[in-house]
Amino acid sequence: MGHIAIEQVRCKGCGRCVVACPKNLIEYGTELNERGYAYVVFKGSPEQCGGCTLCAVSCPDQGIEVYNSRDRKVFVNTTGLTEAMTHYCPGCTHGVVHRLVAEVLEEMGLLGRTIGIAPVGCSVLAYEYFNFDMFEAAHGRAPAVATGAKRARPDRIVFTYQGDGDLASIGGNEILHAANRGEKITVIFLNNAIYGMTGGQMAPTTMPGQKTTTTPFGRDTADTGQPLRVAEMLATLQTPAFIARGTSHDAKGTLKTKKLIKEAFEHQAAGRCFSFVEVLSTCPTNWGMSPNEASDWVEEAMIPYYPLGILKRPEAVKA
Numbered sequence: 001m002g003h004i005a006i007e008q009v010r011c012k013g014c015g016r017c018v019v020a021c022p023k024n025l026i027e028y029g030t031e032l033n034e035r036g037y038a039y040v041v042f043k044g045s046p047e048q049c050g051g052c053t054l055c056a057v058s059c060p061d062q063g064i065e066v067y068n069s070r071d072r073k074v075f076v077n078t079t080g081l082t083e084a085m086t087h088y089c090p091g092c093t094h095g096v097v098h099r100l101v102a103e104v105l106e107e108m109g110l111l112g113r114t115i116g117i118a119p120v121g122c123s124v125l126a127y128e129y130f131n132f133d134m135f136e137a138a139h140g141r142a143p144a145v146a147t148g149a150k151r152a153r154p155d156r157i158v159f160t161y162q163g164d165g166d167l168a169s170i171g172g173n174e175i176l177h178a179a180n181r182g183e184k185i186t187v188i189f190l191n192n193a194i195y196g197m198t199g200g201q202m203a204p205t206t207m208p209g210q211k212t213t214t215t216p217f218g219r220d221t222a223d224t225g226q227p228l229r230v231a232e233m234l235a236t237l238q239t240p241a242f243i244a245r246g247t248s249h250d251a252k253g254t255l256k257t258k259k260l261i262k263e264a265f266e267h268q269a270a271g272r273c274f275s276f277v278e279v280l281s282t283c284p285t286n287w288g289m290s291p292n293e294a295s296d297w298v299e300e301a302m303i304p305y306y307p308l309g310i311l312k313r314p315e316a317v318k319a
Helices: 016-020 053-058 095-107 122-128 141-152 163-171 171-183 228-234 249-270 293-307
Strands: 002-007 027-032 037-041 064-068 073-075 115-120 134-137 156-163 186-191 241-247 274-280 307-312
Touching: 002 037, 016 027, 016 053, 016 064, 016 171, 016 293, 053 064, 053 115, 053 249, 095 122, 095 156, 095 186, 115 122, 115 141, 122 134, 122 156, 141 156, 141 171, 156 163, 156 249, 163 186, 163 228, 171 228, 171 274, 186 228, 186 249, 228 241, 228 274, 241 249, 249 274, 274 293
Parallel strands: 115 134, 115 156, 156 186, 186 274, 241 274
Antiparallel strands: 002 064, 027 037, 064 073, 241 307
């Protein structure tokens, strides 16, 4: 038995928790919060709720806490994030990945040693959300800034947080050479197959036939080539590295992705190698879909092309 507490003001009504609840105990509300969003409500009882936490795991806005039958919290918001409410659109899973990174760093006791690098793009305001030191980098240049920070302070945990337009396009050269040099940094790469912040244009990762503002009839691969598989490309380098791909489109995938992010930071903490985790993410607004339709599209269109799992692991620690 258990129950959940929904912080109404944080809720954007995306409905990801509604879909995630295995017992259908959460529903869309009819009233608006002070920010103008129709927030979700818990319609169940403690006898019905199993306290599985999948609703909270799915929430991009840190708006749900879960309690057990003894009224003890079993899912709490991480201290690795500030109380600031994000600027992301309803259903955007940037907030989910923010939480995963912050939770891992908190659980590993690394918050006080961490430096994050956020470039221009959807994550441009990440310094407002992460509760540790942050740098702002020019578009695509986060790996260069991270290289400087890590070489100057090798005792620090340094990571970049980048989108696909940033990392795979203008920053393609930066990430390739940082990985090839074996910089002891961690890269969190969000792939939502589009330029989410700057107008919904085609990105290097845009899927064949996908409509964007610059491909209104769908991406024509005869003209633009195939979507880049950045993780696979980096995995071909001879330099030792940890390269993996996860997803944030559903709760179970999110839990698996957290394990990948943790391993990535473990490799850095051990001074072992460059580490890179690509996370498939949703962009409901620019895709022209509801948040739940966007999650389904990741499952149906993106995962077959961008398969999940570990692509490369240092020889010394291979399972």
